[in-house]
Amino acid sequence: MRTRQRQGASLGQAIASPSFLRGNEQMNEPSGFDPFEPKSQRARYAYYQRFRQKKPVVWGYPPHPGFASAVYLLSNEAVQVGLAHPRLLQAPDTTQYQSLRAASFTDIGPVLKSVLFTDPPKHGRLRRPMARHLGFAATARKRFDDLTLLAGKLLRECRDLERFDFVSDFACPYVVTALMQVLGASFGDSTELKPLTAEMADQFDLRRQRTPHTHPRNAANELVRKVENTLDVISMDPDGLASRLDQEYRSGNWTRSDLVANLVFLLFAGQETAVDALGNSVVALASNPAARRQLQTGSVGIEDAIDELLRFDPPLQFATTRVTTESIEICGTVIPADTPVVPVLASANRDEDIFAEADELCLDRQPMASKTFGHGPHGCVGKHMARIEIAAAIGALMKEIPNWSVDLANVRERNNLTFRGHTAIPMTRG
Numbered sequence: 001m002r003t004r005q006r007q008g009a010s011l012g013q014a015i016a017s018p019s020f021l022r023g024n025e026q027m028n029e030p031s032g033f034d035p036f037e038p039k040s041q042r043a044r045y046a047y048y049q050r051f052r053q054k055k056p057v058v059w060g061y062p063p064h065p066g067f068a069s070a071v072y073l074l075s076n077e078a079v080q081v082g083l084a085h086p087r088l089l090q091a092p093d094t095t096q097y098q099s100l101r102a103a104s105f106t107d108i109g110p111v112l113k114s115v116l117f118t119d120p121p122k123h124g125r126l127r128r129p130m131a132r133h134l135g136f137a138a139t140a141r142k143r144f145d146d147l148t149l150l151a152g153k154l155l156r157e158c159r160d161l162e163r164f165d166f167v168s169d170f171a172c173p174y175v176v177t178a179l180m181q182v183l184g185a186s187f188g189d190s191t192e193l194k195p196l197t198a199e200m201a202d203q204f205d206l207r208r209q210r211t212p213h214t215h216p217r218n219a220a221n222e223l224v225r226k227v228e229n230t231l232d233v234i235s236m237d238p239d240g241l242a243s244r245l246d247q248e249y250r251s252g253n254w255t256r257s258d259l260v261a262n263l264v265f266l267l268f269a270g271q272e273t274a275v276d277a278l279g280n281s282v283v284a285l286a287s288n289p290a291a292r293r294q295l296q297t298g299s300v301g302i303e304d305a306i307d308e309l310l311r312f313d314p315p316l317q318f319a320t321t322r323v324t325t326e327s328i329e330i331c332g333t334v335i336p337a338d339t340p341v342v343p344v345l346a347s348a349n350r351d352e353d354i355f356a357e358a359d360e361l362c363l364d365r366q367p368m369a370s371k372t373f374g375h376g377p378h379g380c381v382g383k384h385m386a387r388i389e390i391a392a393a394i395g396a397l398m399k400e401i402p403n404w405s406v407d408l409a410n411v412r413e414r415n416n417l418t419f420r421g422h423t424a425i426p427m428t429r430g
Contacts, residue, residue, distance in 0.1 A: 033060030066099035084376030114265035151396035184240010276421025403430025
């Protein structure tokens with residue numbers, strides 16, 4: 001068993017927890033699952049596999065300060081059950097959850113009032129108007145065509161450069177412009193917004209201990225000010241999502257706090273996950289020439305390949321931490337009340353019982369069981385938009401810069417456990 005001390009809760013504190021001891025007895029492991037252990041992305045997937053092949057549900061080290069231990073859901077089945085379980089809540093009124101908020105989430109306070117951190121019945125009241133606007137019918141062919149035009153324009157500008165960065169020169173401006181079109185209002189460009197949402201992702205991440213705010217500004221509060229100013233002084237497209245949500249406020253269905261919190265959440269999640277997903281897809285294709293040739297030759301259509309690209313290297317490794325409101329059982333493991341539970345989405349996506357050759361990129365796979373967009377009541381409300389956004393961008397890249405090449409040796413991964421992505425993907429036009 002490990003003996004080294006850790007920041008935050010020490011191993012001695014962790015294993016002193018009765019829950020942790022019960023978990024180790026069930027798991028028959030010399031030490032618990034530790035999300036901080038893998039030091040690289042490749043190591044993450046092997047680490048998940050090592051634990052998943054022993055048990056679908058494992059006990060381990062806490063993902064946030066304030067807890068002595070936690071349960072991690074690793075198999076596809078366990079993640080699916082956990083994400084839909086009615087007694088596994090995002091924001092229960094418990095001492096354990098209040099401890100989590102106080103220790104880890106104070107810097108993203110405005111987002112804690114959004115749809116992501118609410119449970120039924122309020123969750124449904126906040127989610128429904130977003131789902132109606134972002135549903136499949138609303139993201140049909142015209143939106144795909146519009147996004148293809150936008151991606152083509154930006155890529156032609158990149159094509160004029162001998163070398164460019166796919167993240168900063170293309171993915172960020174593309175995703176932010178697309179998001180503003182969906183919202184029907186301008187809250188800023190990528191140079192203004194991406195640094196703020198990236199800072200929020202750092203505050204949102206798993207952590208050993210409570211860390212003091214070190215940035216010159218609080219990103220969440222800065223985004224609140226941008227949203228407030230836009231709502232007060234800028235006219236919005238009446239068909240845009242921002243206007244639709246504003247109507248919920250004006251009709252009395254939402255409070256002003258609901259409106260602002262959910263617009264901040266959309267600016268945050270709509271950028272961070274989409275930019276990361278797009279970058280991950282390009283790196284995966286650059287690293288798998290046979291799969292790339294399938295797209296180039298048309299043997300696999302880009303829209304058919306998107307789910308597999310998202311399964312293979314998802315932008316979210318972990319779903320948000322839930323807390324049990326009573327004792328529950330998932331895949332044969334009893335989880336006591338007031339226990340933090342973390343569904344590991346990326347592990348579910350590599351489950352060999354569901355996906356043959358799970359560590360291989362197979363673009364003609366039909367990964368319907370992928371958990372990239374979650375599952376259950378908190379499944380990603382923008383998943384249809386995300387698929388179309390990525391498909392349009394990859395398709396435009398193949399057309400506008402067919403001989404593109406990634407300098408894989410100089411690709412830089414972001415320093416974040418929850419959000420899997422890249423801060424730099426140097427690319428040449430070939």
